Amino acid sequence: MKRRKAFIHTAGFAGISAVAASNLFAADLNKRFGEVIIPPSKEMGKEKHVPIIDAPSEVKAGESFTVTVEVGKKVPHPNTVEHHISMIQLCSLEEDSQYVANVGTFNLGPTLAVPRVTLPVIIQKNSTLYALGYCNIHGIWDYSIEVKVE
Numbered sequence: 254m255k256r257r258k259a260f261i262h263t264a265g266f267a268g269i270s271a272v273a274a275s276n277l278f279a280a281d282l283n284k285r286f287g288e289v290i291i292p293p294s295k296e297m298g299k300e301k302h303v304p305i306i307d308a309p310s311e312v313k314a315g316e317s318f319t320v321t322v323e324v325g326k327k328v329p330h331p332n333t334v335e336h337h338i339s340m341i342q343l344c345s346l347e348e349d350s351q352y353v354a355n356v357g358t359f360n361l362g363p364t365l366a367v368p369r370v371t372l373p374v375i376i377q378k379n380s381t382l383y384a385l386g387y388c389n390i391h392g393i394w395d396y397s398i399e400v401k402v403e
């Protein structure tokens with residue numbers, strides 16, 4: 254409540270009515286998680302935050318294949334204590350399933366860890382692979398690809 258009052262007070266200085274400021278504040282709090290994940294289209298052609306997935310487009314059911322997820326593939330992302338990629342997550346959604354499964358989650362330390370992870374993956378059905386990358390300043394970004402099973 255203290256924070257909300259501070260926001261309304263500040264907004265008042267900017268000429269916004271307390272009612273309008275209150276509605277803006279409430280709208281931000283009502284966003285679902287998926288609405289605050291930043292899509293790849295925000296950095297089209299100069300991806301610095303997008304967790305690009307590199308994997309074969311077609312694999313054999315039950316056979317391991319290699320998946321690499323890299324943030325900063327086209328434009329290197331800063332890697333300092335103050336500004337870095339601290340998490341990469343890979344998830345999978347099989348066709349005909351409504352539940353996304355975690356494949357791997359990687360916590361990365363600043364300055365030492367390169368924001369690139371590679372892991373062997375096995376799928377049984379056509380799947381969509383989703384990657385999330387978390388920048389400690391610019392939030393969570395996503396990317397996805399489809400992998401078909403022969």
Ligand SMILES: [Fe+2]
Nearest residue numbers: 302388390391
């Ligand atoms: Fe960033």
